[in-house]
Structures are given as structure tokens and as C-alpha cells.
Amino acid sequence: MNKCDQLYEGKAKKVYATEDPNCVIVSYKDDATAFNGLKKGTITGKGAINNKMTNHLMKRLEANGIPTHFVEQLNDRETVVKKVSIVPLEVIIRNISAGSFAKRYGVEEGIVFAAPTIEFSYKDDDLGDPLINDSHALALGLATQAEIDLIKRYAFAVNDLLKAFMKEIGIDLVDFKLEFGKTADGTIVLADEISPDTCRLWDETTHEKLDKDRFRRDLGGAEEAYEEVMRRLMGE
Ligand code: TMP
Ligand code: ASP
Secondary structure (H helix, E strand, O other), X not given: OOOOOEXXXXXXXXEEEOOOOOEEEEEEOOEEXXXXXXXXXXXXXXXXXXXXXXXXXXXXHHHOOOOEOEEEEOOOOEEEEEOOEEOOEEEEEEEEOOHHHHHHHOOOOOOEEEEEEEEEEEOOHHHOOOEEOHHHHHHOOOOOHHHHHHHHHHHHHHHHHHHHHHHHOOXXXXXXXXXXXXXXXXXXXXXXXXXXXXEEEEEOOOOOXXXXXXXXXXXXXXXXXXXXXXXXXXXO
């Protein structure tokens, strides 16, 4: 499949049309941003790692009953995915306190929750992706109640699976963000990416951060952390 016109450029990926109206090509960049684009940088090799890791995880999720947008990897950085309209809700699942949760509620990071939490952010960079609840999402017409219910069900199922995949490689899945899309026939599928950009991943024994917090918090070693997760997950 060939790249045609560029449809969109986001902070970490570009999206191209293809000759198939139902498919687009995603191209992953090494660009890294944080705090709604205020902090900018590069994590060398990130694009290829996030592309390959996302595809690996999406295939395993699909095999376990989660519908995804994945079609076919083209090369290190580029993948064919189903064309979807993204539901403008960032779905965040947390197993352990960290990041904005710890800050908002004034608790330390590292509290293991008895049950996972879910929250939505309204995906709108101009507004800074504000937290949103179901009734506000319904009022704004961002999704139907049935779609929200299905998205929640998929998100918790993804958590169970991802937590297990990470545990196998000695990593605690702290939290992560998912995005869902709607295909032309209205089917809800898991879209976007699953990578150290969108998950917090802590080594289960040392608690070392193996994710984008190394960039967000200027801890150094982001490249090595992404490579480490890739090596443990895929042996590459
Ligand atoms: P938070 O603690 O900053 O709200 O982040 C929760 C999770 O969501 C964390 O794993 C990082 C991920 N995330 C994104 O993928 N994109 C974003 O824009 C933000 C703010 C968080
Ligand atoms: N990707 C987001 C941004 O640039 C934030 C983040 O991942 O922390 O704003």
C-alpha cells in the first residue's frame, strides 16, 4: 500500500491517505512533547520502537478479543491502520497512583489501588485536554451512552491483558491512556498507540521508570528505557 496525501500531523505521528478509502498509513516520529506541547524534544529511535511495540501489543489484544485498528506493518516506522474517526475522549486507566492523579488528590506516587480507576479527558489541545465525565461527554455529543459503556468495557479488558503482558517481563503497568475510533460502519475499535509514550511502566523490583516520564521529568536515559522495554517485550 502506498502513501498518498498527508491528512494530519500530530505531536508524535503523521497520518497519510492511501489508495484504499478505508485505510490510512501512520508514520511515527522521534519528536517528543509534554505538558500540551510546551516541552519539546527528541527521543532518538522512539518512532520505530513505538510503532513496533504498538503493533505487537495490538496483535496480542486482537487475539484476545479486543477489536483494534491494526492492519499491517509496512516498515520500522510506518503501519497501515483502518481509517477511523477518533472519539475525542482520552481514556485513562490507573492501577497505581502517579502523575496527575497524585498531584490532584495530594497523595504520593506508588499507592497500589485495590481496583483500577478510569477517567476521561476531552481530547482538545486548545483546552488542555480537560477531565470530563460521562454526562458532559453525552451533553457535548462526543459519544453515545452505548459507545461510552463499550469503551469502558474494552478499556478494563485491555488493562487486564496489558498488565499480564507487562508482568511477564518484570514490569508493573502503573497507568496508561487509550484512544478509540469509529470505522465507516460505526464499529468502535482501539486506535492510536500503546507505547512508553502513553503508559507508565515501572520495573517491578527496582521501580525504575521505563517510560516517557524520563523525558517529562528530565531524568535522562529515555532512549535506553524505551529500548529496554522493547528488548524485554519483543527480544529486539
Ligand atoms: P497523567 O497522570 O499525566 O494524567 O497521565 C496518565 C497516563 O496517560 C500516563 O500513562 C501518560 C498518559 N498520557 C498520554 O498518553 N498523553 C497525555 O497527553 C497525557 C497527559 C498522559
Ligand atoms: N503528549 C502530551 C503533550 O505533548 C503530553 C504528555 O504525554 O505528557 O502535550
